Amino acid sequence: xxxxxxxxxxxxxxxxxxxxxxxxxxxxxxxxxxxxxxxxxxxxxxxxxxxxxxxxxxxxxxxxxxxxxxxxxxxxxxxxxxxxxxxxxxxxxxxxxxxxxxxxxxxxxxxxxxxxxxxxxxxxxxxxxxxxxxxxxxxxxxxxxxxxxxxxxxxxxxxxxxxxxxxxxxxxxxxxxxxxxxxxxxxxxxxxxxxxxxxxxxxxxxxxxxxxxxxxxxxxxxxxxxxxxxxxxxxxxxxxxxxxxxxxxxxx
Numbered sequence: 001x002x003x004x005x006x007x008x009x010x011x012x013x014x015x016x017x018x019x020x021x022x023x024x025x026x027x028x029x030x031x032x033x034x035x036x037x038x039x040x041x042x043x044x045x046x047x048x049x050x051x052x053x054x055x056x057x058x059x060x061x062x063x064x065x066x067x068x069x070x071x072x073x074x075x076x077x078x079x080x081x082x083x084x085x086x087x088x089x090x091x092x093x094x095x096x097x098x099x100x101x102x103x104x105x106x107x108x109x110x111x112x113x114x115x116x117x118x119x120x121x122x123x124x125x126x127x128x129x130x131x132x133x134x135x136x137x138x139x140x141x142x143x144x145x146x147x148x149x150x151x152x153x154x155x156x157x158x159x160x161x162x163x164x165x166x167x168x169x170x171x172x173x174x175x176x177x178x179x180x181x182x183x184x185x186x187x188x189x190x191x192x193x194x195x196x197x198x199x200x201x202x203x204x205x206x207x208x209x210x211x212x213x214x215x216x217x218x219x220x221x222x223x224x225x226x227x228x229x230x231x232x233x234x235x236x237x238x239x240x241x242x243x244x245x246x247x248x249x250x251x252x
Contacts, residue, residue: 126145
């Protein structure tokens, strides 16, 4: 397998309080990595370190392309909270197209190919009827679909999603997860979620974060470990169109 990211012995803190301690993790090309763990365990902090939004207290992170270290990767990111001002007079098309601004010819309009790329992405998220509608007229779930489209329209090498279940409306939920499976054919995905039952049938590997990190290739986890991590009993129920998984036991 081709490595995309190598995190080595990373620790991170806010003032004097450590949130991550000696965390090591490999993310692979075409990986679909689920990150789970209790609230305050360091999941979002780990994302910030990967994105370069937070400098680790110690350790290092290395990005790779075609087997060689590089300074950065093309990353699409959809945070848990939505920073966009719904009062701003901008259309769905304009928001999605902003994900390609870095690739647009200087002082020129988007190319015909890029315009078609934007159009296809809007169709893919099911909002083609809203293409030229102002974002202020959208529901919260619709707006989050638009922001997802902006994150992936440039075909990033890595897509990072922080708690997607908080911004995906029920009408779009099953389509959303099907969309991620399709995206994963060409793009590595890191998905942070507290919804363990939904996440496990989707992902290829799991990282459990609670200050330290435990990696589960193939999402192979025990009920005992989950209960120890979440400090309460955890029951996992799988249903719907996604394949079920039986989680094996492992020794800690």
